[in-house]
Amino acid sequence: MSEATVQNRAPAGADAPRSIYLPEPATLVDVRPMTKQEKFFRFQMARAEGMKYMPGQFAEISLPGIGECPISISSSPTRNGDGSFEMVIRSAGAVTAALHRLSPGDRVGVRGPFGTHFPVEDEFRGKDLVFICGGIGLVPVRSAIHYVLDQRDDYRKITVLFGARSPEERLFIGELYDLKTRKDVFFQETVDVADPTWGGNVGVITTLMPQLRLEADRTVVIICGPPIMYKFVLLELRKLQVANRNIYVSLERHMKCGVGKCGHCQINGLYACQDGPVFRYADISSVREAI
Amino acid sequence: MATFYVTEEQLAAAVGRHEGPAAFGAGLTERLPWIAPTPGALDVAALSRPRAAQSPKGFFLPALESLGRYGTSAGTGAGPAEDGRDIVLVGVRACELRARDYLDQVLRDGAFADPTYSRRREQLLVVACDCVDCTDSCFCTAVGGQPHPTGGYDVNLAPVGDGFLVEAGSERGRAWLAERLAGAIEASPAQLEARDARRRDMAERVARQNADFGLAVADADPPTLPDDGDPAWQAFAADCVECGACTNICPTCHCFYLYDQVLGAEQFERVRNWDSCLLASYHRMAGGPGMKLSPRARLSSRLANRVLHKFDYSPRQYGLLGCVGCGRCVEGCLGEIDIRRVVQELRR
Numbered sequence: 268m269s270e271a272t273v274q275n276r277a278p279a280g281a282d283a284p285r286s287i288y289l290p291e292p293a294t295l296v297d298v299r300p301m302t303k304q305e306k307f308f309r310f311q312m313a314r315a316e317g318m319k320y321m322p323g324q325f326a327e328i329s330l331p332g333i334g335e336c337p338i339s340i341s342s343s344p345t346r347n348g349d350g351s352f353e354m355v356i357r358s359a360g361a362v363t364a365a366l367h368r369l370s371p372g373d374r375v376g377v378r379g380p381f382g383t384h385f386p387v388e389d390e391f392r393g394k395d396l397v398f399i400c401g402g403i404g405l406v407p408v409r410s411a412i413h414y415v416l417d418q419r420d421d422y423r424k425i426t427v428l429f430g431a432r433s434p435e436e437r438l439f440i441g442e443l444y445d446l447k448t449r450k451d452v453f454f455q456e457t458v459d460v461a462d463p464t465w466g467g468n469v470g471v472i473t474t475l476m477p478q479l480r481l482e483a484d485r486t487v488v489i490i491c492g493p494p495i496m497y498k499f500v501l502l503e504l505r506k507l508q509v510a511n512r513n514i515y516v517s518l519e520r521h522m523k524c525g526v527g528k529c530g531h532c533q534i535n536g537l538y539a540c541q542d543g544p545v546f547r548y549a550d551i552s553s554v555r556e557a558i
Numbered sequence: 559m560a561t562f563y564v565t566e567e568q569l570a571a572a573v574g575r576h577e578g579p580a581a582f583g584a585g586l587t588e589r590l591p592w593i594a595p596t597p598g599a600l601d602v603a604a605l606s607r608p609r610a611a612q613s614p615k616g617f618f619l620p621a622l623e624s625l626g627r628y629g630t631s632a633g634t635g636a637g638p639a640e641d642g643r644d645i646v647l648v649g650v651r652a653c654e655l656r657a658r659d660y661l662d663q664v665l666r667d668g669a670f671a672d673p674t675y676s677r678r679r680e681q682l683l684v685v686a687c688d689c690v691d692c693t694d695s696c697f698c699t700a701v702g703g704q705p706h707p708t709g710g711y712d713v714n715l716a717p718v719g720d721g722f723l724v725e726a727g728s729e730r731g732r733a734w735l736a737e738r739l740a741g742a743i744e745a746s747p748a749q750l751e752a753r754d755a756r757r758r759d760m761a762e763r764v765a766r767q768n769a770d771f772g773l774a775v776a777d778a779d780p781p782t783l784p785d786d787g788d789p790a791w792q793a794f795a796a797d798c799v800e801c802g803a804c805t806n807i808c809p810t811c812h813c814f815y816l817y818d819q820v821l822g823a824e825q826f827e828r829v830r831n832w833d834s835c836l837l838a839s840y841h842r843m844a845g846g847p848g849m850k851l852s853p854r855a856r857l858s859s860r861l862a863n864r865v866l867h868k869f870d871y872s873p874r875q876y877g878l879l880g881c882v883g884c885g886r887c888v889e890g891c892l893g894e895i896d897i898r899r900v901v902q903e904l905r906r
Contacts, residue, residue, distance in 0.1 A: 359844035526670035530813030536871035
């Protein structure tokens with residue numbers, strides 16, 4: 268499309284307030300490969316106050332002229348004293364592939380944070396917490412896990428179940444080891460398909476669930492993973508008599524604008540970008556398109 | 559609020575004196591309203607014709623617009639400053655005002671105000687108009703509306719014989735009238751009665767032509783429809799060719815796409831254009847095998863989504879129907895899908 272066809276052209280440098288649709292400058296300060304598909308990134312906003320967010324929220328990351336995509340924030344605000352934030356990005360399209368080619372010092376655009384967050388300061392307090400994460404679903408939940416571990420006394424038993432398709436797709440391997448060795452966390456993991464290096468559990472994540480000993484009325488369960496995982500995990504949770512109001516899920520849609528207007532992430536009468544991405548399952552259990 | 563009587567000549571002269579462009583909603587059957595606000599003469603006869611083929615949506619939410627430039631050489635992060643300043647929309651109909659109220663809910667009100675929409679919303683002066691004629695597909699009365707405006711305008715015109723009854727609906731409208739129609743005389747009781755009779759006749763006519771559809775719904779009384787998985791949707795989807803005409807022509811459809819345009823080295827412009835939920839690409843997400851790459855992979859669920867958004871989701875989200883009964887999608891559909899018949903046949 269040629270430049271001349273755009274109606275209502277904006278005069279550069281106009282005195283208008285910053286638009287909710289325009290990215291703010293940020294810098295890539297650290298990048299590390301994690302798996303064949305995913306890389307770890309840490310960004311720092313140009314604005315002095317940095318990124319202010321809560322676990323479970325997401326931001327729109329953009330590369331000028333290439334595009335923009337919604338990515339969950341993976342770090343906890345309890346650990347971002349310098350205002351930076353972390354993301355794990357899978358190379359899955361034009362923007363994410365270009366992000367994978369960046370080096371420290373490169374500039375990106377950021378809008379956000381947007382959306383709802385895990386109620387770490389409300390419903391989670393004083394409860395037994397069970398985090399059930401499949402694959403890249405660990406990424407947004409990691410923010411909440413770090414948050415509750417940093418304020419460990421505010422919560423009761425903490426359980427983390429993690430499943431990956433294969434050993435080489437495990438994320439945050441060092442942190443998984445830390446979780447396994449911590450005395451104040453019950454951690455179990457599994458892979459769908461093992462390889463010769465793997466000595467642990469083999470099977471889908473629901474095979475870890477029968478060993479859970481839950482006190483359903485004081486337990487909150489957090490689920491994030493691929494769409495197919497929710498169905499089976501929810502079935503298991505019903506057997507364990509966990510009420511839908513005590514289950515939180517983080518859903519993925521293409522949040523294009525992030526501010527509840529463009530329509531792309533609409534799930535029936537809800538916007539994943541504003542009413543979500545973190546939903547209480549009781550609020551969406553009857554929403555046909557949600558899961 | 560006082561109602562005045564003006565002749566056609568007085569009205570044409572008053573609008574002709576407007577310094578900026580004036581866009582005539584009623585006369586736009588052959589023009590795209592978002593391209594060419596027309597300065598100059600007012601087509602008075604158009605005010606007595608049915609609503610135009612296109613709604614004035616594009617004046618509030620242009621089909622393609624810049625949301626601002628950014629980059630090292632522009633570097634401001636500012637949105638556009640000039641929008642609908644000095645444009646007067648003449649001949650906006652009741653259904654179109656209702657559609658704009660709906661757009662207000664989505665784009666202006668709530669947690670984030672859309673800057674360019676909000677600015678245009680303030681800047682555009684709206685001169686509305688009673689409908690004294692309708693198209694075969696008009697059905698405003700079937701969705702809780704009336705063919706004459708009941709509020710939300712700066713000025714309203716009611717065609718009566720050789721002239722118009724004119725009424726201000728806002729302070730801005732009152733000032734506009736005072737400046738341009740200072741010599742207008744107050745309407746007589748007989749003229750007011752004639753206007754009201756015409757309004758009743760018009761409402762009856764619209765109701766009569768929709769009697770067979772049995773579609774008596776309202777903002778607070780939406781129909782109960784099956785979810786998108788119901789096979790009943792497939793019969794209608796069979797006629798849909800995924801052209802997106804219904805969403806483009808709809809005065810409340812507001813979905814948009816965002817992208818960047820490269821203006822030069824390190825200078826970019828964020829642009830938005832209308833998008834359509836009927837198109838498969840609208841729903842596409844990134845991801846590999848095992849991921850749900852399109853939440854609405856089937857055309858029947860996309861068609862269902864559009865209708866359910868109007869008649870089910872919007873009443874729950876905003877307390878407003880997303881359909882104002884203008885009938886434009888009925889006219890625009892290449893597959894001759896009539897949304898009245900869809901709701902009539904599927905409602906429970």
